[in-house]
Structures are given as structure tokens and as C-alpha cells.
Amino acid sequence: MSKLAHDITEHKRAEADRLILNKLESTGILAGGIAHDFNNLLAVVLLNLELAAMFNHPDAELARYLDEAKKSALKTRGLTAQLLTFLPKAARRSASRCCFRD
Secondary structure, three states: OHHHHHHHHHHHHHHHHHHHHHHHHHHHHHHHHHHHHHHHHHHHHHHHHHHHHHOOOOOOHHHHHHHHHHHHHHHHHHHHHHHHHHHHHHHHHHHHHHHOOO
């Protein structure tokens, strides 16, 4: 009877671990989709900033504001890229913690 109880416990533990991994994978897919959509929106913002700069006199004060807006949009694009590279690492670390118990 003890052997049967041990087998069920291990089965339940493995099932719980699979559930955690599925949730992590789903979260990564969702975050990746959001980051992709966000990058698409940033591309439109950057394009419009470039167009505005083309039609603006370079010595105008507006050029400085457009340049600052462009710098911020580029930093935001970089943060989005970092998010995409961070998520798989976090999922791997969490997976190793939940699935490889002693």
C-alpha cells in the first residue's frame, strides 16, 4: 500500500509541475504577442516623428521636441526587446525550480 501512495504522490507532483510550465508558457506567448503589437505601434510613432521632422525647419524649437520624442520611442523599443529576451530565461529558471526537486 505504501508503494501505491508514493506513486500517486509523484504523479500528482509531476502533474502540478506540468501545470506550472503550461502557465509559464502561456504567459510568455501572451507577453510576446503584446510586445509584438507594441513594437508595431512604436514603428508608426517613429515614422510619424520622422515625417514631422522632414517637414519642420531644422532650426525650429519643434525639432528639439521631435528629437526627444524619437529618443524616447527608441528607448521604449529597446525595453520591449529586453522583455522578449528576458521571458524565456525566466521561464527556464522557474521550470528548473519546480521540476527538478530533490
